Structure formats: structure tokens, C-alpha cells
Amino acid sequence: xxxxxRRTPDDHQRVEPALNLRxxxxxxxxxxxxxxxxxxxxxxxxxxxxxxxxxxxxYVRGTSLWRDAWRRLLKNKLAVFGLxxxxxxxxxxxxxxxxxxxxxGITPDYIPSNDVKRIKSFPPFTGVSGEFSWAHPxxxxxxxxxxxxxxxxxxxxxxxxxxxxxxxxxxxxxxxGAIAGYLxxxxxxxxxxxxxxxxxxxxxILVIVLLSMFRSQTPRGQLALLFxxxxxxxxxxxxxxxxxxxxxxxxxxxxxxxxxxxxxTSRIIFRHLVPNTLGPVIVYATLTIPQVMLTEAFLxxxxxxxxxxxxxxxxxxxxxxxxxxxxxxQLIFPGxxxxxxxxxxxxxxxxxxxxxxxxMRTD
Amino acid sequence: xxxxxxxxxxxxxxTILVVITLTWGLIRLAPGNxxxxxxxxxxxxxxxxxxxxxxxxxxxxxxxxxxxxxLRHLDFGTSLKYQGQSVNTIIRRSLPVSASVGILxxxxxxxxxxxxxxxxxxKQNSKWDYSSMAITMLGISVPNFVLGPILVLVFALSLxxxxxxxxxxVLSRNIIxxxxxxxxxxxxxxxxLTRAGMLEVLRSDxxxxxxxxxxxxxxxxxxHALRGGLMPVVSYTGPALAFLLTGTVVIEKIxxxxxxxxxxxxxxxxxxxxxxxxxxxxxxxxxLLMNLLVDIAYAFLDPRVRYQ
Numbered sequence: 001x002x003x004x005x006r007r008t009p010d011d012h013q014r015v016e017p018a019l020n021l022r023x024x025x026x027x028x029x030x031x032x033x034x035x036x037x038x039x040x041x042x043x044x045x046x047x048x049x050x051x052x053x054x055x056x057x058x059y060v061r062g063t064s065l066w067r068d069a070w071r072r073l074l075k076n077k078l079a080v081f082g083l084x085x086x087x088x089x090x091x092x093x094x095x096x097x098x099x100x101x102x103x104x105g106i107t108p109d110y111i112p113s114n115d116v117k118r119i120k121s122f123p124p125f126t127g128v129s130g131e132f133s134w135a136h137p138x139x140x141x142x143x144x145x146x147x148x149x150x151x152x153x154x155x156x157x158x159x160x161x162x163x164x165x166x167x168x169x170x171x172x173x174x175x176x177g178a179i180a181g182y183l184x185x186x187x188x189x190x191x192x193x194x195x196x197x198x199x200x201x202x203x204x205i206l207v208i209v210l211l212s213m214f215r216s217q218t219p220r221g222q223l224a225l226l227f228x229x230x231x232x233x234x235x236x237x238x239x240x241x242x243x244x245x246x247x248x249x250x251x252x253x254x255x256x257x258x259x260x261x262x263x264x265t266s267r268i269i270f271r272h273l274v275p276n277t278l279g280p281v282i283v284y285a286t287l288t289i290p291q292v293m294l295t296e297a298f299l300x301x302x303x304x305x306x307x308x309x310x311x312x313x314x315x316x317x318x319x320x321x322x323x324x325x326x327x328x329x330q331l332i333f334p335g336x337x338x339x340x341x342x343x344x345x346x347x348x349x350x351x352x353x354x355x356x357x358x359x360m361r362t363d
Numbered sequence: 364x365x366x367x368x369x370x371x372x373x374x375x376x377x378t379i380l381v382v383i384t385l386t387w388g389l390i391r392l393a394p395g396n397x398x399x400x401x402x403x404x405x406x407x408x409x410x411x412x413x414x415x416x417x418x419x420x421x422x423x424x425x426x427x428x429x430x431x432x433x434l435r436h437l438d439f440g441t442s443l444k445y446q447g448q449s450v451n452t453i454i455r456r457s458l459p460v461s462a463s464v465g466i467l468x469x470x471x472x473x474x475x476x477x478x479x480x481x482x483x484x485x486k487q488n489s490k491w492d493y494s495s496m497a498i499t500m501l502g503i504s505v506p507n508f509v510l511g512p513i514l515v516l517v518f519a520l521s522l523x524x525x526x527x528x529x530x531x532x533v534l535s536r537n538i539i540x541x542x543x544x545x546x547x548x549x550x551x552x553x554x555x556l557t558r559a560g561m562l563e564v565l566r567s568d569x570x571x572x573x574x575x576x577x578x579x580x581x582x583x584x585x586x587h588a589l590r591g592g593l594m595p596v597v598s599y600t601g602p603a604l605a606f607l608l609t610g611t612v613v614i615e616k617i618x619x620x621x622x623x624x625x626x627x628x629x630x631x632x633x634x635x636x637x638x639x640x641x642x643x644x645x646x647x648x649x650x651l652l653m654n655l656l657v658d659i660a661y662a663f664l665d666p667r668v669r670y671q
Contacts, residue, residue, distance in 0.1 A: 335509035
């Protein structure tokens with residue numbers, strides 16, 4: 001992005017703009033031929049110049065892409081709502097399980113011993129003998145584990161999967177797309193044809209085959225496998241977006257200048273081109289997170305993803321579906337939490353797109 | 364155009380071979396065997412099993428035989444778990460279930476999504492526009508495995524209006540809940556795509572011309588704007604089919620439908636190699652052909668699109 005020459009407020013050698021900020025032609029005192037009007041004109045000109053310099057310095061400070069985008073984002077009520085919900089749920093997921101442990105001594109995988117069997121599958125806010133109680137605000141699951149603690153721990157894993165897989169897709173997709181776009185020609189053709197082929201594969205089906213065949217004995221091993229599977233398929237669109245951006249940037253003067261001064265190809269790609277694609281990349285990455293989380297939940301729901309005692313919103317929903325007729329809260333709490341998070345992330349992503357790249361707006 | 368179709372078909376065949384090889388490779392590289400989940404077998408019996416399924420031969424012979432049977436006779440072999448049933452029989456039996464749910468869901472999504480999106484575009488920035496866009500965002504964000512059970516809870520287990528699960532043919536009340544659950548996401552996407560496409564088209568010169576000629580607003584929208592405004596929906600049909608195929612996996616599990624997806628999950632859990640390869644290959648072929656059809660339809664609908 002070619003930046004406008006920045007002017008600081010203490011820049012005395014300011015060039016007068018042909019048009020002022022209101023779009024009117026600037027009036028210069030010395031062009032006024034009437035001698036009587038000169039004094040008046042100068043006074044007006046001085047006054048205007050003062051106003052203009054104040055306005056202009058504000059304008060100059062405001063032109064930073066990120067500050068501008070942030071201001072536009074804050075104007076979008078739905079995006080702000082999304083941002084707040086995402087922050088609240090993230091904080092709750094990080095601190096929640098520890099807080100619950102500190103207050104009640106219950107961990108997400110704590111299963112009560114056999115003599116307190118009656119606490120299994122208890123409704124929200126209900127104690128052992130059916131009275132109102134704060135012990136389990138979301139009730140318990142069918143092994144007697146506290147559902148609130150599990151939903152929050154599930155949030156940790158769901159958000160973690162979403163963010164890590166998105167980072168993997170960022171690293172692979174951005175470098176792949178930038179290299180294909182900058183080198184062009186035969187390399188580009190080959191690399192993008194490969195993306196086309198991969199695009200047309202039923203990848204979720206292949207991921208299911210991968211996860212079921214290499215089913216790990218440990219829950220952590222399965223989680224690692226899930227990262228590999230999700231990260232390796234989610235970079236395709238990112239590669240296409242970055243390639244498109246690089247194609248439109250690579251013939252601009254700053255790249256020519258870099259090449260003329262002998263900057264190496266890899267340095268041009270990663271220090272000059274990639275930083276300039278950041279806007280669309282951030283927007284798409286924000287929209288990738290809910291997609292990956294949804295895929296993870298889908299796989300966990302089918303039993304191929306996160307395994308007990310670990311929990312994700314998908315695996316909790318899968319457990320909840322078994323008892324939907326008798327204990328509906330076991331599905332509703334993780335399901336609604338997940339839907340709310342995805343809803344907020346989608347709104348945040350849309351808001352970011354409108355803020356960072358107003359031309360991409362659909363309205 | 365013909366050259367384009369031939370070129371695409373020539374790319375399709377190696378792609379399918381790659382998919383089959385990849386699936387075969389994944390199954391074979393994984394530790395264990397399809398009979399290894401059962402208790403430890405005596406050596407003689409294990410030897411017999413290996414001989415019966417040709418597992419004693421070198422891997423390239425096994426691979427060659429699998430590929431040869433598929434290419435030569437489109438024969439994916441016999442299922443390892445569903446004894447005596449060929450993969451082709453299972454696919455032929457389960458496909459109508461998945462296809463009818465999938466097609467009905469997509470039709471429902473079109474029937475509701477297109478008018479909703481068009482109305483939102485025609486009354487841009489109205490209350491109607493904002494509320495329909497918020498509802499579609501909800502449709503995109505609520506996973507179908509959450510929506511499905513909640514619909515079952517409300518309409519089957521509380522109100523007793525509809526049966527909660529099981530398959531009873533296309534023309535039964537059992538199909539209503541699965542179709543609604545599956546179509547929710549597509550409805551939302553189609554409404555958003557229609558809105559975006561219509562907003563772009565409604566500003567174009569030929570719409571102004573049509574209005575200037577004095578055509579009625581309904582005529583302008585239905586005959587002129589919709590044709591251009593629906594292009595994003597047409598190009599979405601390809602990816603939508605891919606998601607429909609995976610979507611039915613969940614739907615069939617929730618509603619206990621004997622469809623392709625349910626068999627695929629069972630086959631994956633059982634390591635039923637011929638059945639996995641058969642279903643994966645079938646899905647890949649369908650997907651690639653549908654994508655090709657979408658591209659061809661695109662060229663016919665939009666005269667600006669030309670393929671070399």
C-alpha cells in the first residue's frame with residue numbers, strides 16, 4: 001500500500017492543497033487584486049490557515065490504516081458485540097476451570113465416587129436432593145462431571161484448535177500463495193493447479209479416513225492428529241487470496257525499486273509483498289477460525305476428534321445427544337455456547353472485512 | 364467449450380485415481396488390520412485370513428489388483444464386515460436415501476433462500492434487510508448437530524408432531540426434520556449470496572435501462588435482475604454439494620438414516636477397506652462431475668464467461 005507522505009503538525013514548509021478538506025478551492029490571499037481586500041483577505045486567510053492546520057494535523061494522524069479501520073470497526077455495533085462476546089468467552093474458558101477448581105474443588109474430569117451416584121445427570125442449579133444449589137449451574141453429565149467446567153474446558157480446546165489450525169493455514173497459505181504469485185509463470189501454474197486439484201477433493205471425507213485409521217490411544221495424540229488434519233486442509237483459500245493480492249502488487253514501483261537495489265527474491269516476497277497483503281489475510285483468518293472450529297466440532301461429534309476425558313464443544317454435544325429426551329441441557333449448554341461463539345466470530349470477521357477493506361463490502 | 368469439457372474430464376480421471384490411491388495408502392499405512400480389533404487370533408487362522416484377502420502378497424500386487432478391478436470393471440470388491448454384500452450393492456441401496464435428503468434440502472434452501480435474499484437486497488438497509496441478515500448469520504453459526512436434536516426435542520419429543528428418526532421412504536413424514544436440519548445452513552448461505560449478487564446487479568446500467576423503458580418493477584426483478592443476481596448462487600452449488608455430502612453424514616447419524624454417510628462412518632470405524640474406498644471414490648466422482656456441470660452451466664448463463 002503506497003502511503004501518503006506524512007506531514008507532521010510542526011511542518012512549516014507545508015504545501016497548500018489545491019482543495020481544502022471541504023472540497024472547496026483554497027483561497028490564497030495574494031491572488032486577490034483588490035488592495036482594500038488584501039488586509040481583510042489576509043486576515044481571513046490567516047484564520048483559515050489556522051483552522052486548516054488544526055484540521056489537517058488531525059487528518060494526518062487519522063490516516064493510519066489500522067487506526068482508521070479500528071474506528072470503523074467500533075462504529076459497527078454487531079462487530080463490537082462479536083468482539084465483546086469473543087473476549088468474554090475466551091477469558092471465561094481460560095480462567096473458568098481454574099476458578100471453579102479454586103471455589104468448589106471440582107475439576108472438569110472429576111467423577112464422583114460411587115456412593116454419590118445420584119449426582120449423575122443432574123439438572124442445572126439442583127443439589128443432591130433436588131433443592132436449589134449453586135454447585136452445578138449447568139447441571140452434570142451422565143458420569144457426574146460438572147457441565148459448566150466441561151463446557152469451559154471444551155471452550156479452551158475448541159478455541160485452541162481454531163487458532164492453531166488457523167495459524168498453520170496462515171503460515172502454509174501465505175507463503176505458498178506469495179511464492180506462486182511472485183514467481184509466476186510455470187511455477188505459478190503448477191502450484192495453483194495443485195491447489196485446484198486439492199480443492200476439488202472431498203477433504204472432510206479424507207480427514208475422517210485419516211483420523212479413524214491413525215486413531216491414537218491417548219487423547220493428546222488424537223488432538224495432535226486433529227491439528228495436522230485441520231491445518232493441512234484449511235490453507236487452500238488463503239493461498240488463493242494471497243496469490244491474488246501479490247499478483248496485483250508485484251508490478252508496482254516499490255517492488256521494482258527493491259529489485260533494482262538488489263534485494264533477494266525471498267526478501268522481496270516476505271519483507272515487501274507479504275506485509276502489504278496483511279489486511280485481507282487478517283480478515284480471512286478471522287473467518288477461518290469459526291470454520292475450523294465447526295469442522296473440529298463436526299469431527300468430534302462423529303467421534304473422530306477430541307476424546308474423553310478431554311472435551312470440546314463438539315464432543316460434549318455428541319455426549320448430550322445420547323440423552324436428549326431425558327437430559328436436554330447436556331446438549332443445549334455446549335451447543336448454545338458454541339453457536340454464540342461462532343455467531344460472534346462471524347460478525348467480528350464481517351466487521352473486520354468492512355473496516356479493513358471497504359471495497360470488499362457487499363452493500 | 365468442447366475442448367474445455369474434454370480437458371476438464373482428462374484432469375478428473377487422474378484426480379480420482381489420486382483420491383483412491385491416497386485412501387488406500389492411508390488405510391495401509393495405519394497400524395493394525397481390519398481383524399485386529401478382535402481378540403488375538405491363533406497363527407494358523409490369521410494365516411488363512413491373510414491368504415483369503417490376499418494380504419500375504421507384496422503391497423504393489425495388492426494395490427495393482429485393487430486398482431485393476433476398479434478401473435476394469437468398476438468393481439470395488441466385497442465388504443469385509445457386511446458379509447456377502449458387494450460394495451456396489453451397498454452404495455446402490457444407500458445412495459437413494461442420502462440423495463433424496465440432500466436434493467430436497469438443497470431445493471428447500473433455494474425456494475426459501477432466493478426470495479429472502481432478493482427481498483433483503485430490494486429493501487436494502489431496512490428492518491427486513493437487517494433482521495434477515497442476522498437470521499442467516501444465526502443459520503450459518505448454529506451447527507446442524509445442535510439444530511437437529513433441538514428440532515427433534517421440540518417437534519418430536521414435546522409436540523409429538525413428527526417422528527424423531529428412522530427412514531420410511533421419501534414420501535413419509537420422517538424425512539421432514541432431516542431435510543429442514545440439513546437445509547438451514549444452505550438457506551442462510553444462499554440468501555446472503557443472492558443478496559450480494561442482487562445488490563450488485565440492481566446498480567448496473569441494464570437494470571436502469573429496463574426501468575427507464577417503463578417495465579414494471581416485478582418484471583425488472585424477475586426477468587432481468589435475478590438472472591445476473593443468481594450467478595453467485597450457481598457457482599456456490601459446486602462447493603455446496605461437497606458440504607451436502609459431509610452434512611448428510613451428521614444428519615444420517617442423528618436421525619438414524621441408512622444412507623451413504625452412515626455406512627461410511629461404520630466402514631471407517633470397522634476398517635472396512637473396500638467399502639471405504641468405494642464410498643470415497645463415489646463421492647469424489649460425484650463431486651468432480653458436479654463441479655464440471657456447474658462450470659458449464661455458468662458459461663451458458665453468463666455470456667461474459669468464456670473458457671479456453
